[in-house]
Amino acid sequence: MTDFHIKIGSVEFMNPVFVASGTFGYGVEIPDLLDISKIGAIVTKSISLMPREGNPPPRIVETSSGMINSIGLANIGVEKYIEEMLPQYAQISTPIIANIVGWTFDEYLEVLRKLEAVSSNIIGYEINISCPNVKKGGMEFGTDPETVEKLTSLLRKATNRLLIMKLSPNVADIASIALSAERGGADAVSAINTVVGMSIDPYSHQSNIFTTFGGLSGPAIKPIGLAAVQKVYRKVSIPIVGIGGISSGNDVVEYMLAGASAVQVGTATFRHPDAANQIFDQLKTYCQTQNIQQISDLTGKVKLHS
Numbered sequence: 285m286t287d288f289h290i291k292i293g294s295v296e297f298m299n300p301v302f303v304a305s306g307t308f309g310y311g312v313e314i315p316d317l318l319d320i321s322k323i324g325a326i327v328t329k330s331i332s333l334m335p336r337e338g339n340p341p342p343r344i345v346e347t348s349s350g351m352i353n354s355i356g357l358a359n360i361g362v363e364k365y366i367e368e369m370l371p372q373y374a375q376i377s378t379p380i381i382a383n384i385v386g387w388t389f390d391e392y393l394e395v396l397r398k399l400e401a402v403s404s405n406i407i408g409y410e411i412n413i414s415c416p417n418v419k420k421g422g423m424e425f426g427t428d429p430e431t432v433e434k435l436t437s438l439l440r441k442a443t444n445r446l447l448i449m450k451l452s453p454n455v456a457d458i459a460s461i462a463l464s465a466e467r468g469g470a471d472a473v474s475a476i477n478t479v480v481g482m483s484i485d486p487y488s489h490q491s492n493i494f495t496t497f498g499g500l501s502g503p504a505i506k507p508i509g510l511a512a513v514q515k516v517y518r519k520v521s522i523p524i525v526g527i528g529g530i531s532s533g534n535d536v537v538e539y540m541l542a543g544a545s546a547v548q549v550g551t552a553t554f555r556h557p558d559a560a561n562q563i564f565d566q567l568k569t570y571c572q573t574q575n576i577q578q579i580s581d582l583t584g585k586v587k588l589h590s
């Protein structure tokens with residue numbers, strides 16, 4: 285029997301397969317379609333200080349082996365989130381990680397403080413410093429090492445809960461950004477958010493996304509995600525949550541070998557709401573056939589040629 289428990293910071297998770305921000309609502313919308321108690325953790329969509337409509341449509345398009353989104357961080361805002369969503373978490377045993385976004389240091393801090401001020405069973409926070417779909421904020425915070433360290437340490441001082449910084453692949457050196465998050469006191473980093481992409485209709489000559497550019501996700505970006513995780517693993521000692529194109533149990537194994545302690549399933553959930561559970565079942569079969577005793581033993585164990 286494999287032991288699937290993994291630890292991030294001081295939090296122990298039952299299994300390493302989480303669902304990614306922006307692909308599972310606030311965690312309470314689809315319980316009829318799957319057994320959410322089997323999911324390792326639910327990361328909510330990004331929550332901002334004020335409610336947001338997001339970008340105009342079209343803001344999502346399918347591409348070869350993936351999709352592009354430019355939602356623009358549409359969400360109900362932290363006040364309504366506290367009022368309407370937090371009470372529902374009392375019925376859920378799955379760990380909830382609230383994803384937070386802001387346009388200034390103060391905004392990030394205020395959202396976090398508002399969540400800290402109320403009693404809830406949120407287990408921690410993932411900080412979105414990597415959204416490519418807004419002119420200001422989002423990725424703007426995740427491209428400069430100094431800014432990342434400053435923001436991380438500001439938020440670290442405001443919470444003892446799990447603090448995960450979500451990194452962008454759209455930077456020159458993702459490992460240095462991860463190092464800044466570690467220096468700022470993050471418990472972990474998650475990598476990667478989407479890769480900037482574009483899609484055009486060859487007949488109408490029209491861009492398929494209103495904002496022209498959007499974030500590419502799905503199997504097309506898995507090799508980029510794996511490389512990012514391996515680079516970050518070489519540079520930091522905090523755990524890494526791997527994200528990007530995970531759609532099978534073998535994909536989870538690859539991410540763990542590259543250095544991830546846990547993973548998030550994103551785009552695959554749009555094809556099958558139950559994708560995370562199916563992927564975990566495949567992971568169980570893999571571990572059984574490969575005689576893996578402890579899932580965490582896989583982390584970072586890729587065999588390199590040099």
Ligand code: SIN
Binds near residue numbers: 330354357417
């Ligand atoms: C979006 O809302 O545009 C996507 C969120 C993200 O990529 O962080």
